[in-house]
Amino acid sequence: MKILVCISHVPDTxxxxxxxxxxxxxxxxxxxxxxxxxxxxxxxxxxxxxxxxGANVTVANVGGPETEPTLRKALAIGADSAIRVNTAxxxxxxxxxxxxxxxxxxxxxxxxxxxxxxxxxxxxxxGMLAGLTNANFVNxxxxxxxxxxxxxxxxEIDGGKETVSTSLPLVIGGQKGLVEESDxxxxxxxxxxxxxxxxxxxxxxxxxxxxxxxxxxEKPAPxxxxxxxxxxxxQELVNLLHNEAKVI
Amino acid sequence: xxxxxxxxxENGKFKKTALEVASYAKxxxxxxxxxxxxxxxxxxxxxxxxNHGVDKVLKVTNSQLESFNAxxxxxxxxxxxxxxxxxxxxxSSSADSKYLAPLLAIELQAGYASNVVEAPSSVxxxxxxxxxxxxxxxNSTAINTDVKLVGVSKNAFGLVESSGSATAEDFSPSIxxxxxxxxxxxxxxxxxxxxxxxxxxxxxxxxxGPENWGMIEELADVLGAATACSKPVSDLGWRPHSEHVGxxxxxxxxxxxxxxxxxxxxxHLAGINASKVKVVINTDPEAPFFKAADxxxxxxxxxxxxxLIENLKAFKAQQ
Numbered sequence: 047m048k049i050l051v052c053i054s055h056v057p058d059t060x061x062x063x064x065x066x067x068x069x070x071x072x073x074x075x076x077x078x079x080x081x082x083x084x085x086x087x088x089x090x091x092x093x094x095x096x097x098x099x100g101a102n103v104t105v106a107n108v109g110g111p112e113t114e115p116t117l118r119k120a121l122a123i124g125a126d127s128a129i130r131v132n133t134a135x136x137x138x139x140x141x142x143x144x145x146x147x148x149x150x151x152x153x154x155x156x157x158x159x160x161x162x163x164x165x166x167x168x169x170x171x172x173g174m175l176a177g178l179t180n181a182n183f184v185n186x187x188x189x190x191x192x193x194x195x196x197x198x199x200x201x202e203i204d205g206g207k208e209t210v211s212t213s214l215p216l217v218i219g220g221q222k223g224l225v226e227e228s229d230x231x232x233x234x235x236x237x238x239x240x241x242x243x244x245x246x247x248x249x250x251x252x253x254x255x256x257x258x259x260x261x262x263x264e265k266p267a268p269x270x271x272x273x274x275x276x277x278x279x280x281q282e283l284v285n286l287l288h289n290e291a292k293v294i
Numbered sequence: 295x296x297x298x299x300x301x302x303x304e305n306g307k308f309k310k311t312a313l314e315v316a317s318y319a320k321x322x323x324x325x326x327x328x329x330x331x332x333x334x335x336x337x338x339x340x341x342x343x344x345n346h347g348v349d350k351v352l353k354v355t356n357s358q359l360e361s362f363n364a365x366x367x368x369x370x371x372x373x374x375x376x377x378x379x380x381x382x383x384x385x386s387s388s389a390d391s392k393y394l395a396p397l398l399a400i401e402l403q404a405g406y407a408s409n410v411v412e413a414p415s416s417v418x419x420x421x422x423x424x425x426x427x428x429x430x431x432x433n434s435t436a437i438n439t440d441v442k443l444v445g446v447s448k449n450a451f452g453l454v455e456s457s458g459s460a461t462a463e464d465f466s467p468s469i470x471x472x473x474x475x476x477x478x479x480x481x482x483x484x485x486x487x488x489x490x491x492x493x494x495x496x497x498x499x500x501x502x503g504p505e506n507w508g509m510i511e512e513l514a515d516v517l518g519a520a521t522a523c524s525k526p527v528s529d530l531g532w533r534p535h536s537e538h539v540g541x542x543x544x545x546x547x548x549x550x551x552x553x554x555x556x557x558x559x560x561x562h563l564a565g566i567n568a569s570k571v572k573v574v575i576n577t578d579p580e581a582p583f584f585k586a587a588d589x590x591x592x593x594x595x596x597x598x599x600x601x602l603i604e605n606l607k608a609f610k611a612q613q
Contacts, residue, residue, distance in 0.1 A: 059541060059561050063430040083542050139405065164541060166426050166433070169408050173364075173396025182473040183364065185393040203479070204389045205487030206536070212474040222542040227529055257405030261421060261434040272574070272584050277593030280601040283573070284609050286589055291571045293493070293550040294517065294609070
């Protein structure tokens with residue numbers, strides 16, 4: 047089985063979110079970048095398929111040279127090879143089209159992407175990729191088993207979960223549950239050394255066009271200070287929630 | 295012309311999010327000087343849509359579509375969009391809408407903006423405001439394609455009632471090969487779900503153990519709220535994963551979020567800060583949650599929560 051894991055290169059959760067160039071660009075100054083958490087759960091599940099079922103795992107990212115350390119980290123975790131599509135994409139549609147070309151050229155059976163990235167939160171690349179490559183698609187995937195050409199997956203729905211059966215080729219939008227937090231792997235020294243030898247192929251973009259433009263960013267208005275209520279006067283909280291906040 | 299909206303129903307009844315996206319579609323249609331057409335699957339009474347701005351409802355009744363299938367639903371919505379000549383398609387932020395929207399975008403060659411929080415600031419170029427960086431910023435996005443797909447954030451636009459009524463029309467789309475089939479559904483019944491809840495009561499490690507969740511459930515019961523928990527609590531197995539809210543768990547966009555014994559790690563706040571009013575109860579006045587909350591009580595949850603339940607019961611009895 048050939049697996050492609052799509053890796054988004056995103057600012058660490060604790061990063062300060064600021065913008066430059068008249069609020070049109072994200073300010074990367076001093077920001078630490080990581081593998082998108084939803085993608086990392088998928089990558090770790092892919093490692094399970096590699097170790098138990100002999101799958102070959104490639105990771106891919108659409109982005110400039112600055113995203114390579116993130117791909118190297120995925121290689122250090124255990125992926126066999128990496129592909130970087132050399133373009134700074136403007137929207138999810140453009141990313142999906144570039145990745146669709148990678149999928150078609152590489153003939154992957156299973157594509158694992160995160161349900162959304164924690165930076166732009168578009169939540170569109172996995173589904174668009176499935177649509178573009180005519181693959182089956184399961185979103186919000188929290189469990190995945192593959193047996194030959196058949197797959198069984200569980201997806202989270204509002205208020206529960208749903209077990210589905212489907213077949214390869216398949217794209218999933220993965221999240222926590224594919225593996226647990228405690229299953230995530232920190233690259234060890236041997237993995238980091240080996241990652242340097244593994245192939246990281248840079249491919250030129252297919253020149254896909256974006257369909258949306260990011261016009262401007264803005265930050266939410268600063269929040270007022272918390273209103274503290276004395277622990278001995280809980281009734282006051284009920285009054286505030288009813289009369290002031292009007293939520294009960 | 296017209297604006298098409300996908301209105302979700304469950305057991306034949308429209309969900310609140312369906313009425314919210316209908317209200318949103320009406321606002322877009324007013325800006326564009328056109329009407330609103332809804333597409334509804336296996337729903338019987340469509341009058342609720344008429345009260346929220348919908349002019350016409352395309353009713354799809356098909357036993358093959360009884361359980362949700364993203365590909366088939368996307369295909370049906372795409373066919374309706376083309377038949378109606380709709381320029382804007384509106385969906386919600388439910389798990390099902392987020393599942394089908396990217397497939398629909400590909401079918402329609404439509405630019406897609408998700409997590410949209412306001413009516414368009416302009417319809418030419420079509421520009422909407424959406425959340426990004428997990429609610430830490432907003433992004434104005436212009437959609438450049440002929441057909442535009444908008445996913446509206448839950449609880450952001452609200453319901454707008456109108457006095458109109460909707461005409462109903464049967465619609466029989468062709469159904470593609472499904473590709474994914476549902477084997478079983480495991481859904482909590484008789485409990486408010488986090489996705490639908492107006493109020494969410496959430497517990498953290500400060501509650502010391504799963505045996506102490508009785509008061510969280512009781513507080514939720516009094517308020518008609520859903521229960522949730524922080525990541526450490528679900529990692530420790532005190533509560534099921536389905537209750538975990540935060541960046542890697544479920545997002546919460548309720549009217550009221552009450553956090554009990556949760557310190558407010560940045561990953562937790564990222565997942566819940568779309569909630570309108572946040573209340574924190576924690577022994578530690580330095581807990582980061584106090585910086586994110588609207589109301590707070592510094593105190594021991596084991597003393598404060600029972601008092602809160604008592605006071606709320608008295609309050610509810612007066613209503």
